[in-house]
Amino acid sequence: MEKETGRIEGFSDGVFAIAITLLVLDLHIPEENSITNGNDLLIFMKNQWPTFLAFILSFFSIFIMWVNHHKIFKQIYSRNSAIMFANGLILFLVSAVSYPTALLARYFNGEASSVVVAIYTGTFVLINLAFNLLWFLASRDKKLLRPGITDQAIKKIHNNYLYGLPVYIIALLFSFWIPSVSLIIILGLWIFWALSSGKIEMSTT
Amino acid sequence: MEKETGRIEGFSDGVFAIAITLLVLDLHIPEENSITNGNDLLIFMKNQWPTFLAFILSFFSIFIMWVNHHKIFKQIYSRNSAIMFANGLILFLVSAVSYPTALLARYFNGEASSVVVAIYTGTFVLINLAFNLLWFLASRDKKLLRPGITDQAIKKIHNNYLYGLPVYIIALLFSFWIPSVSLIIILGLWIFWALSSGKIEMSTT
Amino acid sequence: MEKETGRIEGFSDGVFAIAITLLVLDLHIPEENSITNGNDLLIFMKNQWPTFLAFILSFFSIFIMWVNHHKIFKQIYSRNSAIMFANGLILFLVSAVSYPTALLARYFNGEASSVVVAIYTGTFVLINLAFNLLWFLASRDKKLLRPGITDQAIKKIHNNYLYGLPVYIIALLFSFWIPSVSLIIILGLWIFWALSSGKIEMSTT
């Protein structure tokens, strides 16, 4: 069976690539004349650390989402409307990530900290749900999948996403209590996925 | 016959992907120091609801246009200048969507409401006309199409776009009377297309 | 012989697609609170006509450049460093088009009119030269080209670009005298290319 999803993957790659590259537009340089020497500039940049942290965190989060998207679509060979629109939902949320990132960058230091971290982690809860939806819709009809895929491989991908959900929800809950812990949890989850993704890949392909 | 339209589709996908992702740049975060706590931020975001509505409406409208573009070009195998420029017209209008979206976001609440909704729905009337033009130019010469395509399939695609036109024009007319009804009509049309696209796809391929 | 230029074309398509879509960012909506009703908005937009003109002119200019790029690379099968960098020069100039476009949009009405039209048309002179350079570098070694290409086809493409050069230079010279004539010349050249491109295509392929 020929793979039908080439143009969906190409379009999705485009959206991921643009969303990840637009993040840099939130790194603002100091206003003209507000800086008189190199020291001023370094102090300005040091005070901007939440902006750099948000940039790095969001860049690698979208990158890992792209890796996961890549992995799921390696198993999907046909498409129907349901898959089309679950994928559209993922792309919508991914393209929107720069908004909570900009909020986090500007308001992580200060009284609105809990709210911006909750919006930020909440976005990832939604993205996780959208990935779960995509795989649920694709895997309930084996005719859409790569011929010869094993039930074990289907289940492994399913579990991979399902296990992420409670962790994101815990990160969301922490945002109301100790916001910085939320970000550490998300960072930890990404490192875990980065390290474990090699093994998962081997067993499903 | 080999498909000649690969690079046109690749370029078009690029324009669609960028146009859809640039929409997020119209979600503005509050000015520095205008927000002192999380409550202020939530009130700011609540007041910005037309911005979020316009973002969601335009994102999924471009997404559905891309799905339709995808579907039309699955049937087009050769290209000539006329197709090239009808496609260029579609891309021009799609890339311009962020302008009426930004107008809608800023002026939907207020006295300019009718004008911005008319510009917004008018853009979709034009895009619908451009799609009709593309399919008219492609389908009048069957040598340009997928070998073996049936007349019935050609007609089905033709009708699919033609039926959209009066609905968009009705939405445009409503903008001068009750602007919010226009947006509901457009939203309704998209949901209809999303739900019906599965069936159309099956019968034409 | 296998075509080696796939990834160059893909990358170039990306740059063209982004450059053409970023143009919309120069369409500015009115400042908040500067507009109180729909009439104000229409007057604001009417006064902005050079912005819309510049947007349309630049969009279709980049689009035609992409069509031409597409056509040249259909004939190029191998690549060397010289082709790589001539192509890089084209992409550099294409990505820069939004700057003279923004200048034209803001200063076409007023005393700086000649200067902005000269910069705008001068950019197209440079792009034309870069296209001539690319085809010169590719066509002097027939081993780089599509196997079986005729000398007549090579010459036709060569002439196609060479004839554009004096027209662009005339448009550049007019900018110092009657700037609006320059824009009409450029518009006329594009319409000519759009209409003639079908015939050229047929005879070279």
Add this chain to the structure above:
Amino acid sequence: MEKETGRIEGFSDGVFAIAITLLVLDLHIPEENSITNGNDLLIFMKNQWPTFLAFILSFFSIFIMWVNHHKIFKQIYSRNSAIMFANGLILFLVSAVSYPTALLARYFNGEASSVVVAIYTGTFVLINLAFNLLWFLASRDKKLLRPGITDQAIKKIHNNYLYGLPVYIIALLFSFWIPSVSLIIILGLWIFWALSSGKIEMSTT
């Protein structure tokens, strides 16, 4: 063996293409009403020369990086997690280039000159290290590479990147002493690479 890295290359091309095209957003046109005639505009643009220099320098630097990325991935046939993330690191740094470029453009003239040149050249030291890491990770397992690649070809690519490192570090050190020399060194390295890349290519393919 089939090449598995197609979608990684496509996504990377997207990020390179967007990063290179977004650079133009840092070319600012003069504020409305700050210019009354063509002469004012030319003076404004003349004073902006560091902006144009930074734009050109960064455009061609990213372009050469893309050429190198292209060349490395022609040799990589399989992928693992380590390659995925080394590539992610390169893309992260490439997408960030517009930030040091904007700093260089605004503060090269003035007392913060050393600091902005150090940040700018420092970014290229990091990118060079990331390319070294990618090739180190890919080449230590010959099963990941193009079947039949010679040890000599592997070493040549390795040396190509390794030799760049000390030059970038020297440029970085000069930024604290005579910042303009740093930029000349980087420019010289790019011209050297542009001229030498033809030969390297021939011997490795």
